[in-house]
Amino acid sequence: MKCIKPLVKWAGAAILYTMVMPSPAFSQQKPDLSDPEIASVAVAANQIDINYAEIAKEKSKNADILEFAQTMANDHKAVIAQAVALVTKLGVTPKDNAVTQKMQADAEKTKKMLRSKSGAAFNKAYIDNEVAYHKAVISAVEDLLIPESDNNELKELLQNVVPALKTHLMHAEMVQKKFSK
Amino acid sequence: MKNYKALMRNHLYLLISLLFFASCSNRTDTPVHKVYTVEIKQMQFQPAELTVQKGDTIIWINRDIVQHDVTEEKSKAWTSSPLLTGQSWTLVATENADYYCSIHQVMKGKLLVQ
């Protein structure tokens, strides 16, 4: 029984790495990230969700979607502010890397897909993506970014962000139920 | 005899007034109403369920990095409005309430007033 839990965790992490890193060069092993690279991934992950929220504010007229999008924008901005304050204090400059680039490339495709929709179809596409995106980010933070970070304050910041991400996921799933027919 | 009666009456008045003042000062010496604190941290109201007496004071304080609020859930009878990190809000308990954070609607709390 003792060996099952790490196995499940390992499997979850493996799925994420193939999601984030589908190219054969990286899919075999987990990416090796330095603290400046982790900072870059963390800032990008938050900024991407702020960008999705901005599209929702432009395109949706639904109160549940608009309120949720506003919460995402505010909370992820607060997390970025914390991350920037920490890297400034530590004298670290976020460093671009393959994980950040892959996330941004995927986000561009998602934004294009969202912009192509309107009305009820947009609302459903936005909230479905919020559920999927928060699940992927929670896995990335828990199974990649936290174990990879060397600096304790960076690790602590990432650990403190997890409850907010999980609350966002539950909130997104609650809103999603209203749009699934 | 008449004097004695008057004396007794005066003593009685004195006794009653002493008792009256004693009971008054008793009331101010022992605090009847308590003050409770609910911390908002890690996206939770801690404690999430709180039992108080009518007239007790509850202080909610936001210890998270994101904004939260404290809002009566059924009819929005009261709300703190958004609380930034470190800000707090006070309510004097009058009746039972289910409350939540209207910003993160899955965050819930319960107030039981006895």
Ligand SMILES: [Cu+2]
């Ligand atoms: Cu909240």
